[in-house]
Amino acid sequence: MEPHISIVTLGVSDLDRSVRFYDEGLGLPLRERDPDSNVAFFELAGAWLSLYPRDLLAEDATVPADGSGFAGVTIAHNVATREGVDDVLAQAEAAGGDLVKSGEEVFWGGYSGYFADPDGHLWEVAWNPDFDLD
Structure with a gap:
């Protein structure tokens, strides 16, 4: 494996709210997206940040979506x-x-x-x- 991270995806409970937070609030550059899409991408220096509904992300990874508390990641x-x-x-x-x-x-x-x-x-x-x- 090459020592490179290309995308960090955050599972979110409210995609529109999270897009506003990262786009309008923090000013991260949002990639153009279809308003009906269930994913959003922000181009960062050297990597991408993506937002995706938490339940769908958990389903894709075949793990329970009800995790809580500190996930061990910052x-x-x-x-x-x-x-x-x-x-x-x-x-x-x-x-x-x-x-x-x-x-x-x-x-x-x-x-x-x-x-x-x-x-x-x-x-x-x-x-x-x-x-x-x-």
Whole structure:
């Protein structure tokens, strides 16, 4: 397997609400889609984010759709500055996301915080002084 992730798909309970959150709220570039489609794609730098109804995604994977609690997965978004963490967390909260953990200094020497999208998917927003994102 090549060390490359091409698409991350999030199972969502309300596709239209989630599309609005990621498109209008966070400003991710939404690929043109048929309004009757049950999938949405956002083109990111080097990968895609897709949204798909949670029950249909579970059915496709042949697993129960009623999972709850922490799924053991977070999605990370690194920013170029410490201040950028707080900016993205505020943007996510204004878009309807939940602030899970405010930005703070972390044990590995950076600064990070967490928000949850409308379906509870956790996003870490981080500034790492050892990453050159410019």
